[in-house]
Amino acid sequence: MSMPAQVPQIASPSSSAKKPLYEGSTQYKNWRFSPEKLTRIRASLNAAAVSVIRNTFEADEPGSSSNVLFLTADEEHLLVKLYISKISQLCGHFRFPEEVEATAVSYMKRFYLKNTVMDWHPKNVMLTALFLATKTTNNPISLETYTSHIPKTIPSDVLDLEFLVAQSLGFEFAVWHAHRALWGIWLDLQSLPDTPPDQSQDIYDTATMHVRASRLTDAELIYSPSQIALACMSLASPAFASQWAGSKIPSLADTLQPTIETIKSLITQAGHPPDVESVRTVDRRLKLCKNPEKVVGSKAYLAKKAEEERKAEEKRSRKADEIRKAMENGDPFGDELSWQEKEEKIKEIVDEDDND
Amino acid sequence: MDAVEKANSERQKKWTKDQKVGEGTYAVVYRGREVSTGRKVAIKKIKVSQFKDGLDMSAIREVKYLRELQHQNVIELLDVFSSKTNLNLVLEFLDTDLEMIIKDRTLVFLPADIKSWMAMTFRGLEYCHRNFILHRDLKPNNLLVASDGQLKLADFGLARDFADPGYKMTCQVITRWYRPPELLFGSRYYSAAVDIWSVGCIFAELMLRTPYLPGESDMDQLKTTFRALGTPTEEEWPGHTKLPDYVPVGQFPKTPLRDLFTAASADTLNLLSKCLVYEPRKRIGAKEALNHPYFFALPNPSHPSKLPKSSNMASTRALEEVDGNVDQNVAGPAVKAAAPNRLKRKLNSPGDELASRSIARRLDFSQPKQP
Numbered sequence: 001m002s003m004p005a006q007v008p009q010i011a012s013p014s015s016s017a018k019k020p021l022y023e024g025s026t027q028y029k030n031w032r033f034s035p036e037k038l039t040r041i042r043a044s045l046n047a048a049a050v051s052v053i054r055n056t057f058e059a060d061e062p063g064s065s066s067n068v069l070f071l072t073a074d075e076e077h078l079l080v081k082l083y084i085s086k087i088s089q090l091c092g093h094f095r096f097p098e099e100v101e102a103t104a105v106s107y108m109k110r111f112y113l114k115n116t117v118m119d120w121h122p123k124n125v126m127l128t129a130l131f132l133a134t135k136t137t138n139n140p141i142s143l144e145t146y147t148s149h150i151p152k153t154i155p156s157d158v159l160d161l162e163f164l165v166a167q168s169l170g171f172e173f174a175v176w177h178a179h180r181a182l183w184g185i186w187l188d189l190q191s192l193p194d195t196p197p198d199q200s201q202d203i204y205d206t207a208t209m210h211v212r213a214s215r216l217t218d219a220e221l222i223y224s225p226s227q228i229a230l231a232c233m234s235l236a237s238p239a240f241a242s243q244w245a246g247s248k249i250p251s252l253a254d255t256l257q258p259t260i261e262t263i264k265s266l267i268t269q270a271g272h273p274p275d276v277e278s279v280r281t282v283d284r285r286l287k288l289c290k291n292p293e294k295v296v297g298s299k300a301y302l303a304k305k306a307e308e309e310r311k312a313e314e315k316r317s318r319k320a321d322e323i324r325k326a327m328e329n330g331d332p333f334g335d336e337l338s339w340q341e342k343e344e345k346i347k348e349i350v351d352e353d354d355n356d
Numbered sequence: 357m358d359a360v361e362k363a364n365s366e367r368q369k370k371w372t373k374d375q376k377v378g379e380g381t382y383a384v385v386y387r388g389r390e391v392s393t394g395r396k397v398a399i400k401k402i403k404v405s406q407f408k409d410g411l412d413m414s415a416i417r418e419v420k421y422l423r424e425l426q427h428q429n430v431i432e433l434l435d436v437f438s439s440k441t442n443l444n445l446v447l448e449f450l451d452t453d454l455e456m457i458i459k460d461r462t463l464v465f466l467p468a469d470i471k472s473w474m475a476m477t478f479r480g481l482e483y484c485h486r487n488f489i490l491h492r493d494l495k496p497n498n499l500l501v502a503s504d505g506q507l508k509l510a511d512f513g514l515a516r517d518f519a520d521p522g523y524k525m526t527c528q529v530i531t532r533w534y535r536p537p538e539l540l541f542g543s544r545y546y547s548a549a550v551d552i553w554s555v556g557c558i559f560a561e562l563m564l565r566t567p568y569l570p571g572e573s574d575m576d577q578l579k580t581t582f583r584a585l586g587t588p589t590e591e592e593w594p595g596h597t598k599l600p601d602y603v604p605v606g607q608f609p610k611t612p613l614r615d616l617f618t619a620a621s622a623d624t625l626n627l628l629s630k631c632l633v634y635e636p637r638k639r640i641g642a643k644e645a646l647n648h649p650y651f652f653a654l655p656n657p658s659h660p661s662k663l664p665k666s667s668n669m670a671s672t673r674a675l676e677e678v679d680g681n682v683d684q685n686v687a688g689p690a691v692k693a694a695a696p697n698r699l700k701r702k703l704n705s706p707g708d709e710l711a712s713r714s715i716a717r718r719l720d721f722s723q724p725k726q727p
Contacts, residue, residue: 136416167363170436173423
């Protein structure tokens with residue numbers, strides 16, 4: 001994993017002997033990639049999904065997969081990006097704090113580094129990721145309120161995927177955001193001895209807009225929040241950015257510059273929602289190539305569910321048998337019970353341990 | 357099978373559950389092992405399906421913070437996996453907790469022992485605060501002790517990040533006896549100082565061997581606090597009469613701590629008094645506390661392995677391992693003996709008690725295999 005030079009966290013300089021807090025985070029450890037690595041991950045997820053779905057099609061009806069035009073990794077990514085852009089619309093509607101929005105966006109991106117669009121449609125994942133983010137950032141609302149404000153959505157649409165999303169995130173819910181780092185830079189700037197006199201709020205607002213645009217890019221999967229924040233500040237006001245860097249990290253300011261420039265061009269080039277028309281075509285094609293095992297009600301879905309249920313039933317009856325045997329072998333508690341009670345007890349015990 | 361599902365089931369296979377050791381309305385706790393090494397662990401199974409809003413907040417908080425924290429004095433979350441609709445937290449197995457140790461009348465505490473526990477508590481807490489995390493439920497019951505004597509902060513079900521200035525937080529946190537006056541007065545803007553107050557109460561309890569400020573209701577908690585430490589004046593705590601739930605509860609004189617803590621050294625009482633300063637902004641911080649002369653004066657703190665420890669707790673301890681959301685009314689001699697106080701210490705709603713009773717009955721059935 002090739003990482004450009006890190007901007008030290010904007011933490012207190014007194015803790016310099018210890019490693020920056022950010023480096024202890026799960027984000028630092030598990031969610032940073034090189035651009036090449038991101039491409040590889042997406043390509044291999046896509047290839048794996050295509051081969052699984054092709055097999056499912058063939059099992060259902062031989063020859064049926066030959067005409068299917070599966071999505072490419074880039075097309076999947078495009079669709080995800082569209083739904084990422086919808087998160088901020090929804091957040092505006094609910095008036096969720098920025099923390100919720102940013103966290104939900106990160107969850108979406110991380111989710112699709114473990115899953116593919118052909119298995120899980122980004123619309124549902126987006127709704128679940130956002131609901132989960134309200135909870136993980138301590139801004140919970142009831143599920144009913146949440147779904148009643150979203151057209152054509154019922155609680156189970158959100159809940160059914162919650163576990164899968166949490167699992168895909170590795171249960172790593174904490175996210176470090178660029179907008180927080182930007183706030184830190186902004187506070188720092190106000191206390192610098194020789195800040196430019198014209199410190200209008202506009203500069204901060206413009207920089208914040210760039211941070212929001214950066215959420216539509218892969219920046220957060222490649223760079224640290226403070227690097228992104230500095231790049232956004234630099235887009236808003238190169239003078240402020242270099243002044244901050246010069247005062248906070250004089251030794252790094254020059255080596256950092258190429259990285260900052262790369263982030264800036266990433267944001268300007270990719271930091272806007274995709275063209276809806278082109279996404280619509282992708283979405284239409286997705287309907288034809290999504291994994292039938294994940295489509296509730298389809299033949300493949302029912303077959304899979306039946307198989308799962310059969311296995312669970314097998315396990316339950318095995319357990320019940322074991323318990324029955326144990327009781328019949330002169331268990332002091334078992335003897336006192338009538339047959340009916342015994343059956344009930346067995347059921348209770350089995351249900352109890354059912355989920356292990 | 358999806359890659360994600362596969363990864364989960366591989367994780368699941370790394371751990372086995374041996375024995376159920378506790379059950380509450382919110383979770384079941386098992387003693388278990390890591391399959392490859394035989395290492396003992398505690399597995400907390402959270403029943404998710406019962407929550408209509410999905411994964412519940414205390415589970416989310418606990419997972420969120422423990423995933424990020426790694427420190428000798430914070431309980432380690434080894435793994436998380438799901439089984440059907442349950443969330444399983446694999447935690448390091450810890451034998452006992454400070455509450456059980458305090459209550460074990462056969463144990464004698466030396467000043468050096470108390471210093472050692474306090475040092476470990478402050479180290480764990482300083483680490484949390486350095487990471488901008490408030491614990492918000494410190495009490496002896498949540499300070500767990502490993503077999504090597506290391507003390508660990510546990511139960512992050514009420515934890516949260518520091519709020520930005522100007523953002524409200526709830527004041528309904530921290531078990532009453534360890535709750536600072538600013539929260540009792542309804543303050544919605546508070547800081548790491550709330551945890552420090554709790555540590556002060558624990559410090560006192562270690563010396564007294566009984567809870568220091570055992571109020572019977574929120575109102576009585578204020579009275580109990582002021583009776584012990586004197587009613588705060590406007591001068592020592594400016595503005596406190598303007599807090600949302602402020603009520604005058606009577607004038608109590610200040611009595612020197614020395615009157616109650618007759619055997620304590622001057623350093624000890626100085627640190628204690630700094631943890632129990634009314635004005636939150638003047639209360640000592642965790643880092644500052646670690647640099648307090650108390651920790652540099654003789655006697656040196658006891659080595660963790662030399663600390664007093666109950667001998668027969670290991671088997672019943674595992675159910676304590678969990679947080680305040682799990683009820684403890686399950687058979688077990690040590691637990692039963694402590695029952696009366698235990699309930700009061702909980703943040704649980706009264707309904708929990710009823711629920712757990714029926715569960716406790718059911719628990720008896722789960723052992724028919726034992727001869």
